[in-house]
Amino acid sequence: MIGFTLDNRQLEIQAKYRDFANRWIIPNRLKYDQLAEFPWEIVKAAYSEGIMNGPMPAKFGGSDYSIFDGAIASEELGAGCIGIGICIDANTLALTPLYLAANETQQKKFFGLINEQKAVAAYALTEPNAGSDVAGIKTAAIKHGDKYILNGHKRYITNGEASSFITVFALTNPEKGARSLTAFVVPTDSPGVELKPRLQKMGQKASVQNEFIFHDVEIPEENRIGDEGTGFLIAMKTFDRTRTGVAALSVGNARAAYETSLNWAKRRIQFGAPITANQGVSFMLADMATEVEAARLMTWYAAWAYDNGLKNASKLSAMSKMFASDIGMKVTTDAVQVMGGEGYSTEFAVEKMMRDAKLCQIYEGTNQIQRVVISKNILK
Template sequence: MIDFSLSTKQIDIQNKYRDFTKRLIIPNRLKYDELAEFPWEIVKKAYDENIMNGPIPIKFGGNGFNIMDSAIASEELGAGCIGIGIGIDANTLALTPLLLAANEQQQKKFFGRIIEEKSVAAYCLTEPNAGSDVAGIKTTAIRKGDKFVINGHKRFITNGEVAIFHTVFALTDPEKGARSLTAFVVPTDLPGIEIKPHLQKMGQKASVQNEIIYTDVEIPAENMLGQEGRGFLIAMKTFDRTRTGVAALSVGNARAAFETAKNWTKNRVQFGKPISANQAIGFMLADMATEIEAARLITWNAAWAYDTGQRSASKLSAMSKLFASDIGMKVTTDAVQAMGGDGYSTEFAVEKMMRDAKLCQIYEGTNQVQRIVISKAIMK
């Protein structure tokens, strides 16, 4: 028999994140959507209430979440605002390479610093000529005695301007290309790091992205994560863990749009009856509710597969990101439609949810890239 009920610990996580979202994210989401700034005020409160750094082991000051715990937490953040949710969650992306490949000493040092300083990190993979095709990375990290010297150009880096360190993927031997890709921790207070003003974008505006140029940035060799040449594997294994997070944020955002549309259509009367009493709208809401359930189930299944070490975990993680973010886009678009002019206005935030949903189909590998991952896995 399969049991879909949550454990007491998981219900506690759900309640804690739901309460935080209700008190601190929902009342501030339109403000940050307008400001388009990193939500420091909320991230500091997230630190105060132990909402940050879910997957970091408890011994280093994190919450020791497994992937399922993280999915439950991220759905609640997504139900408030994906942009602010990413402000809180992006540490997971940046710190996962350390979880996977750092030694005990490195984990103690870098997790310790992040938590002590109540700060954030950034994951630096994408470059102007290496988006979907990670193998196109050109940034180099050339060994010079007990140092590596980093030169290169990264793009679309979430938290770039606010991070105390960057997790940078660079080639240690340009002739070997991606076979020499290696992960490094690069503290942002070092000379030679230029961070451009953050990107202006369509949605998830509380989350900031920067172009970053590294010119002769010298880091200690001990900041290398794992072995030289293992960077590609670390980057892909990171996504296996974090794509369920994007899926969960999408489910939360879709849930919020559905709830808003459901309540609005129940109360709005035209032609002498509530809008929701029209079958065309009632069926739309029925489809939305069904799709959200399905998206949550594939997300939880992917999380379960990862946590229990199933071979299908990578494929399911890509499937969950693909399916839940496509459903997120559809549900939020339908919510705007069901609410007519009020849906399109900023007052009910569903137009924001629709704008926010779009990005989940693009980052951490576009949904075309997820299909490449899935088709390779099923053809094996």
């Protein structure tokens, strides 16, 4: 028997995140969209109210959320503002390799540091010549005694300038290429870490991205996460856990755009009647309502599959990210169309939702790469 209702605990998570979004995110989203700055006041409030680090262990300051719980939370953050929501979720992305592969001492130290300082971390995989093709990574951490010396270049690093440490993926043996990829924790105040100016971009502007250049950065051996050569697996297993989060942010954003345009359309009178009297409008709204429901169900199913250890969980997580973010793009575009000039203006934030939706089709693996993952999976 399959149930589609949330239990009391899940309803509490939903209510808590929705309330946080209503009080902190929605009133400030246009401000941060214009400022294009990291929303520290909101992240600090998120720490105070137990909104940060949901999927991390409760004994180290998290909330022991399952991936399904996390999807419920992320939908509410996305319904507020994906740009602000991803500041919170990108921190989870950065901590997930530690959750998966760090030993107890490392988890205590790094999760403790993040929680005590109410700080954020960043996840650094992408490089100028290694975007979709992770095998192209050139950043190297070469062992010298009990240290590694890190040299290389990472780009598009979300939370970069705001972060206390970065989870960096680097080669420990460049001759072996990605087979030597290894995860490290690199404090951003380490000598030799060069921070470049933030990326100027289309949407999700509350979220900041930077390039980092590493010049002979010394990393102590105890900052290596997992064994040498386990980095590729850690990075991919991380995405299996986090892609449903991107899907859920997309569902929330699409839901907000749909609801905004529905409420507006019911009140907008043209030709002597609400514009919803025209099938050209009401059918668009019917499609949007259906698509939001379908994207949510796909996301919930993928999250549930992960939590229940289903063999096809990785494929489903790629499907959910691809499907929900494509739906997010379509629904937000349609919301602007339903609202005409008001949709294009900044007042109702639907043009922002449309700009924000685009990035979910690109980061954490483009939707073409999700199709590569899915097709390999179904053709093997």
